[in-house]
Amino acid sequence: MPPAAHLRRLPPRAARRATTADESAGDEQKRSFLRMVSHELRTPLNSILGFSEILASELYGPLGAPQYKEYAEIIRGSGQKLLKLVNQVLEIARLQGDAPPFEPQAEPLEAAIDEVLAGVAEEVAARGVAVEVAGRDHLPAVSADPRGLRSALFQIVHNAVVFSPEGGTVRISAQALGSTVEIVVRDEGEGLDPADLPRLMAPFEQGENALTRSAEGAGLGLSIADLTCRAMGGRLKIASKPGRGVTAGIRLPAA
Template identity: 75%
Template sequence: MPPAAPLRHTSADSKAAQTAPDRRAAATDAQKRSFLRMVSHELRTPLNSILGFSEILTSELYGPLGAPQYKEYAGIIRESGQKLLKLVNQVLEIARLENQSVDFDPRPEPLEAALDDVLAGLADEIEARHVAVEVTGRGDLPVVTADPRGLRTVLHHLLHNAVAFSPEGGTVWVGAQALAGGVEIVIRDEGEGIDPAELPRLMTPFEQGENALTRHTEGAGLGLPIADLTCKAMGGRLTLASKPGKGLTAGLRLPAA
């Protein structure tokens, strides 16, 4: 009897074996994306109803409510709904970033235009706290490679944090310089600062605890983790430096255009 012919694996078999884990990973990613979409819809839909109807009640669109307390309570409901919606959006954003479910499109993006957009959006908060924002090199800021929305998200959270923790009448400094293969953006405030040993916790979602950067303000402190994850997703890096009484300095490193 002739010896049995050795088994031969066709290229199709090898290709199927190689791509099976990829197919499972893709299916898992698709399930995560579907779950996030469902959660987003189920949470935002009732919140939008709460915000919409409380706005109608607050404005007394269809006539006086009667006792003045009703209008006050409607305003509290609306304000609470806005805070809850903001928290829901931040939690979902962290989930999407950690699951790599956010699609970024890096492209040459002028830093000047992004800063202008973010500062315009924060104008009311800046004015309310009487904080001055000094941007060094206006008119000659570099161009970075980043997703336009992602860049504005990172700058928004960093500048919002700097303004929120600056003393009233304080100054926030913003500067940027081109380095080898990249651009470094620095945002520095005059806040209370924090022990350097606590800095890693500031960029870890849901582990910030109570510290100088959270105990005096409302919110879950998710802005810095979102900025960090977004920066990494765009091929950049975010670093923090601080000392008690010396404010906080955020260094954002992005690829150059």
């Protein structure tokens, strides 16, 4: 008998309980599948990264022709990009599914921003970008999941650094607005057509988007930040005009 027909024969309350049980079982299957895929993808990628690093550093002696070292470095770089993409896709799948909810707590922004800036230090140095944090010692606290807060902040700060012109400045600020706190990240990049902005929030948009046209990557960072903010009871707002850079604002409950 089809499941729907079976449910129609049950009393309304029993049918609701049966539906809830089926949904819970389905959610657990999704989580189990994500854990399995995560392990099966990351394990070989970690091997590729580890062995290519050994070869590139010539840990056990010269490789011979210089091209071998160059190729090992290319393999390692490609592996890192693929691992980043795998992590992003799995994170979006986790956020779009009924994953365990985030656990909000009082989080000082100073520590979160410092950790995020440490994570993008390599890109900041490579592009010669300056990062300014307004009122660094007097930033408000937010009510957010620690991991979720850092993930959302990392995505928008990383995008701001990557799409800033060399030698440009990324400005970070935060202010309390009633019962919420708004964290704003501005860059000095080329900016975007406002018509492109809705597409930036849509994961797995087909074809080129406003981000992938000018830099490597799948352009999933803002989708992750948006989904993460929603899961924490906040929101992400993006504003931009051609030639005016991009302004990303995260609104979260105040602590």
